[in-house]
Amino acid sequence: MLQGALTNPISYDRFVGGEDSQALIESDVIVPEDMPDAINVIAVLGESVINDVVESDGKIQVDGQLKLNIIYVADKDKKLAKINKSVDFTHFLEIDGVDSKCKSIVNCRVEHVDFSLINSRKMNVKAIVSVYGRAFAKEKKEAIVGIQGDEGVEYLKKTIKLANIVGQNSAETFLKEQIKISDGEPNVSKVLKVDMVIKPDEPKITDNRVIIQGSVHVYIVYEGDSKDEYGYEECDLNYANFIDVPGALSYMNANTYERIIEKNIEILPDESGDNRMIDIELVLKTDTIVTEKDETEIPVDIYGINRNVEPVIEKIEAISQQGRFKSQAIFKENVEFKNNIRRIIDVVAYPVLSDYALKDGKAILEGVIDYNIIYIGDNGNPMSYKDEAQFKTFLDVPMDDGDLFVDLKVTHITYDIMAMKEAELKFVVDATVDAFKISKYDVLIDAKEAEDVRSEENRHSITIYMVQKDDELWDIAKRYRTSKEEIIKVNELKDERILAGSKLIIPNKI
Structure with a gap:
């Protein structure tokens, strides 16, 4: 872990x-x-x-x-x-x-x-x-809810329902x-x-x-x-x-x-x-x-902007x-x-x-x-x-x-x-x-960190990305190792909603 x-x-x-x-x-x-x-x-x-x-x-x-x-x-x-x-x-x-x-x-x-x-x-x-x-x-699963010193680490959190x-x-x-x-x-x-x-x-x-x-x-x-x-x-x-x-x-x-x-x-x-x-x-x-009845918010995905943090995700089936x-x-x-x-x-x-x-x-x-x-x-x-x-x-x-x-x-x-x-x-x-x-829920049960060699597409300071059907802002930010907040700020978006076919400026850190 x-x-x-x-x-x-x-x-x-x-x-x-x-x-x-x-x-x-x-x-x-x-x-x-x-x-x-x-x-x-x-x-x-x-x-x-x-x-x-x-x-x-x-x-x-x-x-x-x-x-x-x-x-x-x-x-x-x-x-x-x-x-x-x-x-x-x-x-x-x-x-x-x-x-x-x-x-x-x-x-x-x-x-x-x-x-x-x-x-x-x-x-x-x-x-x-x-x-x-x-x-x-009755089942129990240890889920990651945070990382000490998590600067540069992004979490995707979702609310799950349990009965x-x-x-x-x-x-x-x-x-x-x-x-x-x-x-x-x-x-x-x-x-x-x-x-x-x-x-x-x-x-x-x-x-x-x-x-x-x-x-x-x-x-x-x-x-x-x-x-x-x-x-x-x-x-x-x-x-x-x-x-x-x-x-x-x-x-x-x-x-x-x-x-x-x-x-x-x-x-x-x-x-x-x-x-x-x-x-x-x-x-x-x-x-x-x-x-x-219980509703709880847990991280279901994770990645690092400056660190190569990879998620270990496990699916569970629960009575919701x-x-x-x-x-x-x-x-x-x-x-x-x-x-x-x-x-x-x-x-x-x-x-x-x-x-x-x-x-x-x-x-x-x-x-x-x-x-x-x-x-x-x-x-x-x-x-x-x-x-x-x-x-x-x-x-x-x-x-x-x-x-x-x-x-x-x-x-x-x-x-x-x-x-x-x-x-x-x-x-x-x-x-x-x-x-x-x-x-069925995704649960983040572990995360791994390895030596990172940044790909060529991520070495540019700016990338223009064409939004595809079913794209989520989280997926785009994770792919380019930036944050949702940075994309929203640079593109002057009002919220996380994005339309297929639109173009986004992706700020990348070199």
């Missing part, structure tokens, strides 16, 4: 890579001894939960759990019955360059569920779980609520289905902490005491907690990733002894990543911008059944993201909504209808390029029977996109 060089470390986050992949999880399910035989499986609700993430050489190991709620028709009274089962899974995201020092964000969602009845006591379930993750590495990860952590929040069945709704025989939508508020940061709050909307579908009798209840569970993140300060930015990792739903009697109370207990896990963008869209689908329907009990839906791209300042998302309608047919028995609906939506993302981390949720479904064999569905789809812009 050049004697007298002054250096300063530049810390930045490098985007290592990412992968969007799918895990196929298959399991046979045995009907418990105390439950009736099955004559038909009509719906399977699948939820995926990540329990642990481990970064190692070239891969990210994701350990998770698929939670299944299987709804079937019992053979005796043709009423609905349900079985809950959990299936552990391990999936690997193959990402070159990942090691144990990397940090990552990982998420998963169920995209499709197939089911079949093998016999009256056994059924098979296959689920496709989308697992997607992004990996980042550094300050820290990440997680916390669990326990939520509990007891709701009373509304007047006019039937007593509860069994809970068939529970939908939960997490609605987080914007996190706030204080010194070394991220404050989280929001609500979980719970929608319950249950079976009443009589056949063909179903009830619905919904409520909101508010939550507030904090996550310790050392180094976090109020001006920084925090992104959170929420999921329900445990839930317990219990039917309770009211004061009259009727089953008209539902006790809800949830465990919400929230992961957070705190980032800091990070942002979270959200949208909500409604998609309609008209359904025509093969037979008459008396009523719709509920709809199970999974969003399937087939393609996404960043174009013209927008993130374009395309895919299908895989749905299953649970309904009562004209014979009075529970039935199901499966199909998919196309969707395409977009979000405003003010970046010209970058990597996208996309999360989709069907947060609300409404349905109306239009005719005996026709219904209209409306799906509300929430999209969250974390966008990472990756920029």
Whole structure:
């Protein structure tokens, strides 16, 4: 390194890579001894939960759990019955360059569920779980910021933008609520289905902490005491907690990733002894990543006027911008059944993201909504209808390029029977996109000085130079070993702007 060089470390986050992949999880399910035989499986609700993430050489190991709620028709009274089962899974995201020092964000969602009845006591379930993750590495580079006794040395300085990860952590929040069945709704025989939508508020940061709050909307579908009798209840569970993140300060930015990792739903009697109370207990896990936006000016080139100082430049790739963008869209689908329907009990839906791209300042998302309608047919028995609906939506993302981390949720479904064999569905789809812009920067990491023999073109006291297209004043001054200020002064320029085709007087020192 050049004697007298002054250096300063530049810390930045490098985007290592990412992968969007799918895990196929298959399991046979045995009907418990105390439950009736099955004559038909009509719906399977699948939820995926990540329990642990481990970064190692070239891969990210994701350990998770698929939670299944299987709804079937019992053979005796043709009423609905349900079985809950959990299936552990391990999936690997193959990402070159990942090691144990990397940090990552990982998420998963169920995209499709197939089911079949093998016999009256056994059924098979296959689920496709989308697992997607992004990996980042913390890097440090020593950059030259000056030279002692730097008379006759010129620097080109540029401002670079960095989005550094300050820290990440997680916390669990326990939520509990007891709701009373509304007047006019039937007593509860069994809970068939529970939908939960997490609605987080914007996190706030204080010194070394991220404050989280929001609500979980719970929608319950249950079976009443009589056949063909179903009830619905919904409520909101508010939550507030904090996550310790050392180094976090109020001006920084925090992104959170929420999921329900445990839930317990219990039917309770009211004061009259009727089953008209539902006790809800949830465990919400929230992961957070705190980032800091930084703009810093560093020398990216150097040369000497009286000394032969040559730069040693290295290119780095750094995350220069990070942002979270959200949208909500409604998609309609008209359904025509093969037979008459008396009523719709509920709809199970999974969003399937087939393609996404960043174009013209927008993130374009395309895919299908895989749905299953649970309904009562004209014979009075529970039935199901499966199909998919196309969707395409977009979000405003003010970046010209970058990597996208996309999360989709069907947060609300409404349905109306239009005719005996026709219904209209409306799906509300929430999209969250974390966008990472990756920029390449020149960093001056060293400078060398050698004995200098000035070229003939630089031995003249004055040179006339014709400005070429894309010329910068810095490049011209460096080529002729003079300073930008001297060129501006001699040519009486107002600033550094120069036009192609114009002539410049270049003052050279002999």
